[in-house]
Amino acid sequence: AQSVTQLGSHVSVSEGALVLLRCNYSSSVPPYLFWYVQYPNQGLQLLLKYTTGATLVKGINGFEAEFKKSETSFHLTKPSAHMSDAAEYFCAVRSTMNTGNQFYFGTGTSLTVIP
Amino acid sequence: DAGVIQSPRHEVTEMGQEVTLRCKPISGHDYLFWYRQTMMRGLELLIYFNNNVPIDDSGMPEDRFSAKMPNASFSTLKIQPSEPRDSAVYFCASSSTTGRSYEQYFGPGTRLTVT
Numbered sequence: 056a057q058s059v060t061q062l063g064s065h066v067s068v069s070e071g072a073l074v075l076l077r078c079n080y081s082s083s084v085p086p087y088l089f090w091y092v093q094y095p096n097q098g099l100q101l102l103l104k105y106t107t108g109a110t111l112v113k114g115i116n117g118f119e120a121e122f123k124k125s126e127t128s129f130h131l132t133k134p135s136a137h138m139s140d141a142a143e144y145f146c147a148v149r150s151t152m153n154t155g156n157q158f159y160f161g162t163g164t165s166l167t168v169i170p
Numbered sequence: 171d172a173g174v175i176q177s178p179r180h181e182v183t184e185m186g187q188e189v190t191l192r193c194k195p196i197s198g199h200d201y202l203f204w205y206r207q208t209m210m211r212g213l214e215l216l217i218y219f220n221n222n223v224p225i226d227d228s229g230m231p232e233d234r235f236s237a238k239m240p241n242a243s244f245s246t247l248k249i250q251p252s253e254p255r256d257s258a259v260y261f262c263a264s265s266s267t268t269g270r271s272y273e274q275y276f277g278p279g280t281r282l283t284v285t
Contacts, residue, residue, distance in 0.1 A: 087272055089273060091276075096281075097278060097279075098174075098261055098263075098276035098277050098278045098279050099261070099263075099274075099276040100276070101273050101274075101275070104272070104273055106272065145213065149272055156201045156218070156220070156265060156267060156272065157215065157218065157226065158203075158215075158274060160212070160213045162212045163212060163213070
């Protein structure tokens with residue numbers, strides 16, 4: 056069985072400060088990993104993904120995440136927060152096995168950016 | 171591409187009425203997912219289809235919920251009869267396993283209010 060844990064349902068940072076949103080997964084084999092962002096009254100939008108290759112992946116809006124197999128983590132970072140980054144962020148995993156295309160989402164982290 | 175299209179965007183109905191939510195996936199995508207999002211329960215997978223065939227409907231809350239995908243470009247989620255606890259935002263998402271992209275693309279959602 057697969058699961059995703061996002062530590063911290065609410066994170067507040069000052070504008071210009073580092074953003075760090077944590078995601079840990081539980082899976083018998085390393086899965087495919089995704090981060091999505093949801094702005095108010097909108098659907099989820101893909102920020103970045105890790106499937107194979109380089110473990111540090113870059114996404115849109117200056118975000119990046121690093122897959123660390125030994126720590127079963129896929130934390131999302133951004134060097135300098137902008138007001139427009141305020142949103143809900145979801146981490147998700149998908150099995151690499153050919154067992155369907157289901158995603159398992161975390162419970163989300165609400166990011167507040169303080170001016 | 172227009173992305174995933176959902177209609178209506180907002181639906182207000184009275185308890186006991188039938189509600190039908192509609193989704194048009196991205197052309198060429200072979201998977202379609204229905205999710206429900208509430209403050210209390212977060213993002214829940216209700217059902218998903220592969221090539222128009224339901225694969226996993228274990229997330230459907232009860233027999234009042236049903237989903238169909240009569241062709242590759244259209245799906246419906248029906249609630250009959252509706253209850254106030256069904257109030258939520260319902261998202262449709264689609265994905266393609268061609269080219270090993272895997273990521274799910276979400277529609278803007280339908281906000282359902284049952285009074």
